[in-house]
Amino acid sequence: MKRILFCFTFIAMLISGCSNESTGKKEDLDKKAETVQTVEDTEKENTEKQEENVEEAIVFKKSTPIKMDKSLPLEPLDSFKTQTRENENEASYHLDVTLKEDEVFDVKANINIKNLSKDTWGDLIFYFIPNAFTEKNKPEFLESQAVVNIGEVLVDGKSVDYKLQKDTLQLLLDHPLNPNQELNVEVAYSFTVPTNGIRFSKAGENSYLAQWYPMLSTYHSGWDKTDYEHGGESYHNDFSQFTVNYQLPDDYVVASSADNDPTQASSKGSLHGEEIKEFYITFMKNMNVSKRVVDGTEIRVFSYKEEDLNRETYLNLAEETLLFFNKNIGKYPHKQLDIIMDQGGMEYPGIVTVSTSAAGDISHTVVHEMAHQWFYGMVNNHPYYTAWIDEALTNYAAYLFFIKGKNQEPISVFSRADAVIEMASDYGKMKPSNLSVPEYKGQPVSYSASVYENSSLELWKLSDANADKGIEYLRNYFNLYSYKEVDANEWLRYTRSFFQIKDVNQLSDWISFEE
Incomplete structure (x- = not known):
């Protein structure tokens, strides 16, 4: 949402x-x-001020979005056949993330990529959204900013040149990647998280990491990469596999897009996600949790102490919602579903956030974000x-x-x-x-x-x-x-x-x- x-x-x-x-x-x-x-x-x-200092964009082959064709004939539903287009690349992610005592995150991203298109690639295009929150690039209304540093960038073990502008990371390949060929990308980098940011955010001792790693853009006869927009989603990813190893200086409650989040606070662990579009993870302290198993899925609702009563209310609502959508739309695919009562309304695979700062009932927001597990998470x-x-x-x-x-x-x-x-x-x-x-x-x-x-x-x-x-x-x-x-x-x-x-x-x- x-x-x-x-x-x-x-x-x-x-x-x-x-x-x-x-x-x-x-x-x-x-x-x-x-x-x-x-x-x-x-x-x-703010938009007009930012547009005064537009830099020359990174150049790459771009995909063309498909528009509506209202001249197509009306088709009978009983013989309707889908005409979807497939993503033309494949990626799997292995991410090692370490939180240091100085609140800096060190990450080593290891990404296996396969060219499924008919084109020969001379570059790779990633979303690198932490860079959209640096002092140079952040929305002006944010009072805090991220600090981002990229260290070594390797392709198949060899250093390559790259360009980073706003949230676009372009890797320039020394050797073309032909159709059906694979390669391995390694990116070592560090970042801090802006306080009260947008999704990628820090609140007290809690770190909410949304789109925190290099996310390979989809490819449809060109890279389907668009510029970051804080007012809506501007990233587009395909379904991928993830392994995320974390190392923390203290015990934190961990909630993520994985199905194997730890049941107790921990300082290290390994998480796994299958066939999901992105991997969200949060490290939290001073949060209480209510949970129950519903139709084979463990629902967990996290909140600060002052929201204890509401937490139980929204856990009951989440149970009703999950049962309703399972019965009427399709089966929820994950073993866990986390609801974080903080950080505004937003959806991620296996986890959603809902704001409790606005006045009034947030029941619609809870149900809306859960519905995104079907329409976004699976479609x-x-x-x-x-x-x-x-x-x-x-x-x-x-x-x-x-x-x-x-x-x-x-x-x-x-x-x-x-x-x-x-x-x-x-x-x-x-x-x-x-x-x-x-x-x-x-x-x-x-x-x-x-x-x-x-x-x-x-x-x-x-x-x-x-x-x-x-x-x-x-x-x-x-x-x-x-x-x-x-x-x-x-x-x-x-x-x-x-x-x-x-x-x-x-x-x-x-x-x-x-x-």
Whole structure:
């Protein structure tokens, strides 16, 4: 979930308490929108300042995103065949991470890579997101920054040249990598974590490591690498295998994307993840945990002491949610599911974070982030270009849980969506739902209203306001596309086929079709 932006606190304040009656009183919306508008103006000013000092970009062969083709014929659902494209590289990661007494992390990344494309590669392109938080590159509103140092970079044991700009790491190969050939990359580096950062963050003695290692970009006849955007996901990775060894100066509670997290605080260990898109890990102190086994999965909820009561409440909610999605969409694939009640709302394989700083109930956030384990965790898409594909389906799944699983009235459930959409509409912030992340830059209200809320309501309309039909849409989609990648055109093909949309212009109220 991309509501990590600090201004989303105000949106959360607006929509809290909407479960029993529809909000949207004009005077309340005006007050909230004035605050959000101030934040948006600040974001715009920061963006303009950053654009004044644009460096020449690293040059590499880039992939071309697939656009929607509304001229394609309508296909019957009973004979519908997927037309997904495969990622054209393969990677497995072995990561050794050591936290030193001076709060510096030392990492040795060992990555095996195979060229599955028809192209010969002269370089390798990685996301290296810790570098997006250095003093030079960080968003201006962050008061803290990371310090990043890259040491030795080896390919098949030999030193190679590299370029690092913002979050792009380019390795220049001495010898081309031909189709079906493999090589090994080693990167030794160190970093500190910014206090109160964005996902990659430190809070007190707790370190939250998101996208902390060199992440190989996907390859589709070119590298599918986009620039980092703190307002949404801008990284796109394929499913990979991970081994992560950690060494700490003291005992910490460890939670990660692995299925074998230690049951007690520890100072060292080895973790493993199979067929996951990224590996998130956090080292925590002063956190309490509640846990139980549900349908073969251990759910663990971590919180600070002052959240003890809420922790139990959200553990109960997580149990209901997991059982509902297992039954109605598909089986959760991991043995553990961790919920960290800190660091805003965000999803990672096998683990989610939820913010408790905003006023009101965060039940929707918990369910939304858990739903991402299906729509993101198992069905892939490029969130930079197609954020609505996972966010709309995830948000819709959350609403269906409350309607079907909790027997709440749709008018009450969708009142939160109505409130955010009304705010955006009143201030001219509504946009199509299928724009790329930077097209919403500096406009978090527009991003939330268009990508999350309006798209959910439109899917509800397409489902004839019928929860069973909505669940069938999601379940069928999940069964077709598990461990595959869905692009804009494939989403359109499936959605038209499922709902038998004869005239594609029926979607033009919320989907933009480029001529």
